[in-house]
Amino acid sequence: GEDVEQSLFLSVREGDSSVINCTYTDSSSTYLYWYKQEPGAGLQLLTYIFSNMDMKQDQRLTVLLNKKDKHLSLRIADTQTGDSAIYFCAEKSPGGYQKVTFGIGTKLQVIP
Amino acid sequence: DAGVTQSPTHLIKTRGQQVTLRCSPKSGHDTVSWYQQALGQGPQFIFQYYEEEERQRGNFPDRFSGHQFPNYSSELNVNALLLGDSALYLCASSLAKLQFFGPGTRLTVL
Numbered sequence: 001g002e003d004v005e006q007s008l009f010l011s012v013r014e015g016d017s018s019v020i021n022c023t024y025t026d027s028s029s030t031y032l033y034w035y036k037q038e039p040g041a042g043l044q045l046l047t048y049i050f051s052n053m054d055m056k057q058d059q060r061l062t063v064l065l066n067k068k069d070k071h072l073s074l075r076i077a078d079t080q081t082g083d084s085a086i087y088f089c090a091e092k093s094p095g096g097y098q099k100v101t102f103g104i105g106t107k108l109q110v111i112p
Numbered sequence: 113d114a115g116v117t118q119s120p121t122h123l124i125k126t127r128g129q130q131v132t133l134r135c136s137p138k139s140g141h142d143t144v145s146w147y148q149q150a151l152g153q154g155p156q157f158i159f160q161y162y163e164e165e166e167r168q169r170g171n172f173p174d175r176f177s178g179h180q181f182p183n184y185s186s187e188l189n190v191n192a193l194l195l196g197d198s199a200l201y202l203c204a205s206s207l208a209k210l211q212f213f214g215p216g217t218r219l220t221v222l
Contacts, residue, residue: 102154
């Protein structure tokens with residue numbers, strides 16, 4: 001079955017890069033996602049990567065996928081205070097259905 | 113283009129009561145999924161609706177039921193509420209491989 005694991009907390013200084021890591025168990029996952037959740041809000045889709053890709057870059061965000069180790073990371077360049085939030089790694093079940101399994105979330109704290 | 117909308121924003125109920133939460137998907141999206149997010153946890157998949165049918169279900173009891181209407185909007189019903197049902201309930205709509213979430217309904221059961 002699917003399981004997604006993340007570390008709980010990350011603290012970085014404003015202007016530094018942040019790297020949030022995630023491991024997943026389902027080797028047949030087709031899509032992997034990063035969502036951002038600010039206090040009291042819903043989830044915002046930040047970026048995603050298809051399982052046959054190694055890397056995807058989107059402005060300040062870089063996603064790296066190591067399929068062999070089932071490891072996914074999100075790098076945020078030039079981290080700003082507005083990036084403070086909880087970041088969720090998630091994987092999509094294979095097949096036509098769209099069930100998405102989420103990790104527990106990593107709380108990113110950006111220190112000015 | 114309005115995104116996913118949910119109502120109400122907040123709700124307080126007592127144990128044993130029933131509740132209905134509503135979701136309107138993003139324009140053009142035909143699939144609606146519901147998730148429960150307990151405090152400090154990631155969202156847990158409840159079920160998904162497509163073409164007015166429940167097509168996949170997570171590990172939730174039958175007290176949780178839903179419905180999808182011809183205009184693709186959806187309802188989540190929870191019967192015989194328990195204290196442990198207190199959570200943020202999130203609706204997500206999708207057309208292809210990407211799910212977009214609404215702001216959620218915060219349910220408190222006393």
